[in-house]
Amino acid sequence: MAINPLKIEMAPGRISAGLPILVLSGTVLALSFSITMAEEPAAQAPAAGSPEIEAGKKIYQKWCINCHGEEGDGAGPAADFLRPRPRDFRTGLFKIRSTVNGQLPSDQDLFNVITKGMPGTGMPRWEHALKEPDRRQLVPYIKTFSRRFARTKDAPKPVVIGKQIASGADSIAKGKQLFHDMECFKCHGDEGRADGPSAPELTDDWNYPIRPANLTKPWNFRGGHAPNDLYLRLQSGISGTPMPSFADSLDNDKTWHLINYIMSLWPDPSGDVPSLKVVLRARRVESEIPAKPGDPFWLAQEAFDFPLVGQVIKEPRMFTPTGNQIEVKAVYNDREVAFHLTWDDPTNSRPDSSKGIFEDAVAVQLPVQIPTGTKRPFFLMGDPELAVQLLRWSVGESADGTVTEMNGNGIARLVAQPSTSQETRGVGEFKNGRYRVVLKRPLRTGNTAQDIQLEPGKFIPIAFFAWDGSNGETGAKMAISHWYYFLMEPPLAKTVFIYPVIGVAVAAGLQWWMIRRLRQRS
Amino acid sequence: MKMTVCVKTALILVALSGTSARLSWAYEGGAVTDGGSISGTVKLNGAAPEVKAPDINKDQEVCGKTKPSDALVMGADKSIKFAVVRLTNIAKGKKLxxxxxxxxxxxxxxxxxxxxxxxxxxxxxxxxxxxxxxxxxxxxxxxxxxxxxxxxxxxxxxxxxxxxxxxxxxxxxxxxxxxxxxxxxNPYVAVTDEHGKFSLTDVPPGTYKMEIWHETLSRETKEVVVKARADTAVAVELKKK
The missing domain is CATH 2.60.40.420 (Cupredoxins -  blue copper proteins)
Incomplete structure (x- = not known):
């Protein structure tokens, strides 16, 4: 079906079929419009040209135009590097509203977005960069970009948030049923990781691809993740996106049940971004390390989360990668080390050149030599002087995926090791929008020139890379982390256990001796 | 100085014309006596644009496996279904x-x-x-x-x-x-049927601007003169956009 995107319908003079506006030039339109406004002052319209507007304009032109554009069309110079793209203010469609579906946002809604920013997008939090009066001043100016504000006379109708229902097993179960009945999974996926069957085709009102929210990562929710924020999104929808309003289908109780279910999907009840740890610690185990990522053994291991960002240092760059975080668990025994990697990716991508799809992949990066001083290889796949080793897993041909050991002296100088030196084994699985991969490697190898020789007790630089092949990610186009540290916790010496026992025995002996002496005296 | 006055006057005139144009949009409905009608057929002139068949890639048990596209439905003699015909500058006529x-x-x-x-x-x-x-x-x-x-x-x-x-x-x-x-x-809007036919009835005698819109084809406008108790036949041809 050839459906014109909104941006074409929005083009000047083509706003709407059959409107007499079409015969008027832009100037006439603007003038007649301002006259109409003067005759009927509208509640939602700021008076054009007033000092209030001019003051807001100054702030806007200083801070906002790089993304939102001078005309408020969301096409500033930085727009192409952002996903989601900056808002086109001309339509009056604003995602984060406290008002009913289809209506304009309140002034406070716009102020809140400026103040708090939009997590997971390029819209920063302006709370500290701009003083409150300046942030307030921006609101009436932003409203001048859309005629909808001038045309609308009544204040927008707010969504009424009813009495909250406390979470509990019963409420969560009801919410889960609603998640199914309302077919939330069609976009958000069975387990909320944005991998539903309709997700790949979604577009926003400007016909740009858009992704549903990953409900397991609430810190990226555009409008915040407080229970009331979720209530407003469900009741009002998110304007300009495929997310509809459920106001006609979910009453207050049902809305809260669904919210309680969504919150049960979060890794932490606070919904806040996992705290960043700089050191990935591997515990020593005496047993065999399970090779399968789904083995219950892995549930008991401590998880470390590392943020990922787009690789924008070297050409070709990736400004909008899919990966934004990777969870890593590590253990070792007397022979080998294992990394358990988990990251979200809505599609299980296998190479298909006809569709421009590459293979999904992940890599752990370590230096070939453990640094003795402060000097480390360049974090982006090494440098000519200091080499790195990559343990790379990709979906490959087999069910478990393909593992390749590589060495890098720079992003453009990456070479796979000969097959005789490929000693890393890996098993990966993809389910409901999530990859889990276990990589295992001997602590020490015969190829000391190319393989890192791992030693417990040393702080070893470590970094991670991920590729989403359906997002055009291949080669240098990928999600990357900076260097962190990897520490294999050394086994505790036996004396650590013996000293406390000796200490307790000596103290007990002394006490017994003193008591005995006191009794003898008396 | 004189120039400025001229510019101002021009601007005011332009502004007023804009206002009056806007006022004329308000449609007034009532009884129509001696109304005429406009009828006709919308057809494609020239080559048809390529329209992709929809990809029914989910919920096939409900949706079925294939569907024809509605973006361009052509009958015999290249007649076009789902074209919209409307009078755009009519101020008075039958009740809405x-x-x-x-x-x-x-x-x-x-x-x-x-x-x-x-x-x-x-x-x-x-x-x-x-x-x-x-x-x-x-x-x-x-x-x-x-x-x-x-x-x-x-x-x-x-x-x-x-x-x-x-x-x-x-x-x-x-x-x-x-x-x-x-x-x-205004009530003078019609959608063409599978034979590309449309008709607008009870149109007060006068000269009107008629616009023809189709989602995939060109947008056309025609001037149509309607006479009392008579039908005005109009043949419309749309082209590839």
Whole structure:
């Protein structure tokens, strides 16, 4: 079906079929419009040209135009590097509203977005960069970009948030049923990781691809993740996106049940971004390390989360990668080390050149030599002087995926090791929008020139890379982390256990001796 | 100085013409005596643009496996279905019907009809006849946009429109589902049938601007003279955009 995107319908003079506006030039339109406004002052319209507007304009032109554009069309110079793209203010469609579906946002809604920013997008939090009066001043100016504000006379109708229902097993179960009945999974996926069957085709009102929210990562929710924020999104929808309003289908109780279910999907009840740890610690185990990522053994291991960002240092760059975080668990025994990697990716991508799809992949990066001083290889796949080793897993041909050991002296100088030196084994699985991969490697190898020789007790630089092949990610186009540290916790010496026992025995002996002496005296 | 006055006067005149144009949009309905009619056929002139068949890639047990595209439906002699014909500059004529309800049904993951006319002030009933969830998402600017989930537990939604607009409508869950809502503040709007035919009745005698719109083809305008108690035949030819 050839459906014109909104941006074409929005083009000047083509706003709407059959409107007499079409015969008027832009100037006439603007003038007649301002006259109409003067005759009927509208509640939602700021008076054009007033000092209030001019003051807001100054702030806007200083801070906002790089993304939102001078005309408020969301096409500033930085727009192409952002996903989601900056808002086109001309339509009056604003995602984060406290008002009913289809209506304009309140002034406070716009102020809140400026103040708090939009997590997971390029819209920063302006709370500290701009003083409150300046942030307030921006609101009436932003409203001048859309005629909808001038045309609308009544204040927008707010969504009424009813009495909250406390979470509990019963409420969560009801919410889960609603998640199914309302077919939330069609976009958000069975387990909320944005991998539903309709997700790949979604577009926003400007016909740009858009992704549903990953409900397991609430810190990226555009409008915040407080229970009331979720209530407003469900009741009002998110304007300009495929997310509809459920106001006609979910009453207050049902809305809260669904919210309680969504919150049960979060890794932490606070919904806040996992705290960043700089050191990935591997515990020593005496047993065999399970090779399968789904083995219950892995549930008991401590998880470390590392943020990922787009690789924008070297050409070709990736400004909008899919990966934004990777969870890593590590253990070792007397022979080998294992990394358990988990990251979200809505599609299980296998190479298909006809569709421009590459293979999904992940890599752990370590230096070939453990640094003795402060000097480390360049974090982006090494440098000519200091080499790195990559343990790379990709979906490959087999069910478990393909593992390749590589060495890098720079992003453009990456070479796979000969097959005789490929000693890393890996098993990966993809389910409901999530990859889990276990990589295992001997602590020490015969190829000391190319393989890192791992030693417990040393702080070893470590970094991670991920590729989403359906997002055009291949080669240098990928999600990357900076260097962190990897520490294999050394086994505790036996004396650590013996000293406390000796200490307790000596103290007990002394006490017994003193008591005995006191009794003898008396 | 004189120049400035001239410019000002010109601007005021331009502004006034704009205002009057705006005032003339307000449509006044009433009894029409001696009305004539406009009837005709819309056809394609030249080569047809290529239209992709929709990819029914989900919910096939409800939606079926294939569907023809509604974006270009051609009958014999290249007659065009789903073209919209409307008079754009009519200020007075027959009463605008607001009591009757227009219906847009979602049946087997297909909007029926593909083009629905709804009067400003009238009601559009949006139905879901399927046992699955759809979402009705309108891309409107003159009217408040709608994007509502319509699970099977919600068989009917009612929507109202406040201004003239050609509104693209889609279901995001089933991307192939598209429709057009024609909101109109005058009653002289018609959608062509499978033979490309349309007729506008009870038109007061006069000269009108008639616009012909189709989602895939060119937009055309024609001047039409209507005489009392007579039919004016109009042949419309649309081209590839």
């Amino acid at each position: 019907e607001t009591a009757a309800k227009s219906v847009l049904d979602q049946n087997k993951c297909h909007f029926d009809p593909h083009v629905v006319v709804v009067t400003v002030g009238g009601t559009l009933q949006i139905k879901n006849s399927d046992p699955i969830t759809h979402n009705v998402h309108t891309f409107s600017i003159e009217n408040d946009p709608v994007n509502k989930a319509q699970p099977k537990s919600l068989p009917l939604i009612e929507a109202k429109f406040t201004a003239n607009e050609t509104i693209k409508t889609q279901c995001d869950i089933h991307k192939w589902m598209g429709a057009w809502i024609m909101a109109t503040d």
